[in-house]
Amino acid sequence: MEHSTEETIRVSLTENAIDTEAILASVASPRAGAVLLFVGTTREVTGDRVTESLDYSGYQEMALEEMQRLADRAAARWPLSRVAMEHRLGHVAIGEASVAIALSAPHRKEAFEAGEWLIDQLKESVPIWKRENWADGTCEWVHPGLSSSTETSH
Amino acid sequence: MQHIPVQLFALARDLAGAEQVTVALPEEATVADLRVRLFDQVPALGAVGDKVRFAVDQQYASDEMPLSGAREVALIPPVSGG
Numbered sequence: 001m002e003h004s005t006e007e008t009i010r011v012s013l014t015e016n017a018i019d020t021e022a023i024l025a026s027v028a029s030p031r032a033g034a035v036l037l038f039v040g041t042t043r044e045v046t047g048d049r050v051t052e053s054l055d056y057s058g059y060q061e062m063a064l065e066e067m068q069r070l071a072d073r074a075a076a077r078w079p080l081s082r083v084a085m086e087h088r089l090g091h092v093a094i095g096e097a098s099v100a101i102a103l104s105a106p107h108r109k110e111a112f113e114a115g116e117w118l119i120d121q122l123k124e125s126v127p128i129w130k131r132e133n134w135a136d137g138t139c140e141w142v143h144p145g146l147s148s149s150t151e152t153s154h
Numbered sequence: 155m156q157h158i159p160v161q162l163f164a165l166a167r168d169l170a171g172a173e174q175v176t177v178a179l180p181e182e183a184t185v186a187d188l189r190v191r192l193f194d195q196v197p198a199l200g201a202v203g204d205k206v207r208f209a210v211d212q213q214y215a216s217d218e219m220p221l222s223g224a225r226e227v228a229l230i231p232p233v234s235g236g
Contacts, residue, residue: 040236056235057163057164058163058235059161059163059209059228059230061212062209062212062213062228063235065212065213066212087235098235098236099235099236119236122235122236123233123234123235123236124233125214125233126233126235127163127209127228127230127233127235128233128234128235128236129163129164129165129231129233129234129235130234130235131164141164141165141168141231141234142234143164143165143202143205143231143232143234144232144233144234145205145232146165146201146202146205146231146232
């Protein structure tokens with residue numbers, strides 16, 4: 001699934017491995033003096049618990065809309081040349097990329113600021129959820145702010 | 155009355171045992187009314203209760219937003235992408 005309004009912004013969802021090199025290459029611009037790539041990866045250890053794998057599920061149409069809105073807001077706030085955001089869906093093994101954000105800008109300061117803002121906002125508002133498949137055989141949807149009385153066997 | 159299908163995701167979907175629940179509301183109902191009616195109708199959703207947001211036509215909606223004319227309504231539990 002993919003969205004692109006202008007060539008400057010591209011947001012997408014994929015059930016395949018995220019091609020971080022392609023995402024990075026897609027934001028190349030002759031106006032850029034800084035190119036930033038953030039890759040979020042699936043973590044094996046959270047506190048004292050061990051994760052075997054994760055499953056990501058999304059409200060796909062709205063997730064793309066929301067990613068597009070965030071990229072538009074970032075491009076309005078910082079002088080970005082190009083922005084690309086991709087999120088993984090489905091079953092994801094430990095250590096793989098679950099999200100990638102790449103952008104280019106004339107200078108590094110705005111690139112770092114915009115990149116941090118985009119991943120922070122994505123984690124706040126883009127309707128995608130992960131389910132932890134714990135090594136002990138239980139699984140659990142992650143809903144920050146809700147108590148974790150939600151475990152089920154898998 | 156209007157009959158509004160509400161899409162459910164993640165834990166909310168598991169709790170309700172359905173991808174979608176249809177709620178009957180008066181024409182002048184708002185998102186706040188939907189919230190009350192939905193949790194009355196499906197008590198199991200109480201576990202995601204006060205933290206959920208609603209989206210109308212793929213945008214987050216305030217409690218005051220009227221539902222008449224809404225094409226797509228969804229319950230959005232706290233998100234955990236990234």
